[in-house]
Amino acid sequence: MARITLDHIRHAYGPNPSSEKDYALREVDHEWEDGGAYALLGPSGCGKTTLLNIISGLLHPSHGRILFGGKDVTDLSTQERNIAQVFQFPVIYDTMTVYDNLAFPLRNRNVPEAEVDRRVRDMLEIIDLADWSNRKAQRLTADQKQKISLGRGLVRNDVNAILFDEPLTVIDPHMKWVLRSQLKRLHKQFGFTMVYVTHDQTEALTFADKVVVMFEGEIVQIGTPAELFERPRHTFVGYFIGSPGMNVLPARLEGSNAHVGAQAVALDHAPDVKAGDRIEIGIRPEFIRIGREGMPVRISRVEDIGRHRIVRAEFEGQPIAIVSAEGEDIPAEARISFDPSAVNIYANSWRIGAK
Numbered sequence: 108m109a110r111i112t113l114d115h116i117r118h119a120y121g122p123n124p125s126s127e128k129d130y131a132l133r134e135v136d137h138e139w140e141d142g143g144a145y146a147l148l149g150p151s152g153c154g155k156t157t158l159l160n161i162i163s164g165l166l167h168p169s170h171g172r173i174l175f176g177g178k179d180v181t182d183l184s185t186q187e188r189n190i191a192q193v194f195q196f197p198v199i200y201d202t203m204t205v206y207d208n209l210a211f212p213l214r215n216r217n218v219p220e221a222e223v224d225r226r227v228r229d230m231l232e233i234i235d236l237a238d239w240s241n242r243k244a245q246r247l248t249a250d251q252k253q254k255i256s257l258g259r260g261l262v263r264n265d266v267n268a269i270l271f272d273e274p275l276t277v278i279d280p281h282m283k284w285v286l287r288s289q290l291k292r293l294h295k296q297f298g299f300t301m302v303y304v305t306h307d308q309t310e311a312l313t314f315a316d317k318v319v320v321m322f323e324g325e326i327v328q329i330g331t332p333a334e335l336f337e338r339p340r341h342t343f344v345g346y347f348i349g350s351p352g353m354n355v356l357p358a359r360l361e362g363s364n365a366h367v368g369a370q371a372v373a374l375d376h377a378p379d380v381k382a383g384d385r386i387e388i389g390i391r392p393e394f395i396r397i398g399r400e401g402m403p404v405r406i407s408r409v410e411d412i413g414r415h416r417i418v419r420a421e422f423e424g425q426p427i428a429i430v431s432a433e434g435e436d437i438p439a440e441a442r443i444s445f446d447p448s449a450v451n452i453y454a455n456s457w458r459i460g461a462k
């Protein structure tokens with residue numbers, strides 16, 4: 108397994124990029140740890156697949172270099188990079204049996220047959236296809252075929268990294284949970300470097316040690332699920348992670364208060380911002396208390412979603428979401444309050460200040 112270094116990578120699909128907008132990847136400069144489980148998360152079109160294809164060697168970047176374990180692999184083919192890949196749709200040999208599909212990548216590398224048999228049988232158990240091992244792959248469901256693809260990626264233990272591109276899209280929801288936790292277990296057991304593309308935040312947060320959030324061709328934050336939740340570096344991360352996302356309110360700064368309309372919101376420090384910078388404050392719906400104390404809001408709707416309720420309200424003319432625990436009193440003349448330390452402060456969409 109190997110550390111992956113992305114050295115000032117930029118990529119444009121067109122021949123003559125004239126502005127930043129022409130780049131599908133604007134600037135990716137990062138080092139991913141050996142044995143790390145990284146999820147690439149972001150909306151459609153943000154550049155996840157482009158970055159994955161550059162790592163795998165399917166795409167040559169317009170600028171920059173890629174290194175595995177310190178060795179420059181930018182000009183090497185996918186095969187030469189020695190990585191396993193699992194795509195959104197099954198890539199298997201339909202006319203081979205399930206067993207032979209899993210054995211193929213090992214036999215291809217001259218692994219002794221006894222070792223092939225041991226590893227294939229272990230993998231058949233993991234992907235829950237032991238009873239199907241002698242079936243031709245073409246007779247299986249789409250779900251089962253994708254499990255073979257996963258198995259083929261995981262059965263090798265000599266790869267530099269395993270790359271997954273939304274591999275669970277065609278898997279039914281229950282099996283998704285099962286496979287996801289098995290993947291996590293296998294990762295712990297074998298310690299492979301794993302890059303996993305998804306646009307599903309639950310998938311990314313439950314599965315990765317580090318989540319790489321991409322937006323408009325850039326990595327806007329790399330962090331643990333807790334860091335992304337509590338301290339989003341960019342307002343986009345705040346919106347995108349969490350359900351509902353972080354409330355972002357335009358504000359005016361006066362000393363260590365942020366004024367939202369006529370209300371002064373106390374901050375736990377005076378941020379250092381340039382005169383004229385646009386300020387926004389970010390506060391998670393989960394960190395807002397609703398009751399009879401604090402600043403007035405006008406409730407527009409209460410959504411009961413079981414364990415808690417989502418209150419949609421207006422605060423100084425701005426829409427705001429509040430998560431309220433089941434059974435909590437929501438008065439008609441409601442007021443909100445929150446701890447100053449739960450507030451993130453943004454200038455031009457990027458988080459500022461000491462936190």
Ligand code: ATP
Pocket residue numbers: 120121131149150151152153154155156157158306
């Ligand atoms: P999705 O989740 O929809 O797959 P993504 O985050 O993986 O999206 P990419 O597929 O990497 O995003 O696309 C990034 C940008 O590059 C998009 O604007 C897309 O339209 C563009 N793009 C992707 N592939 C090509 C291509 N072969 N030729 C031209 N433009 C492309």
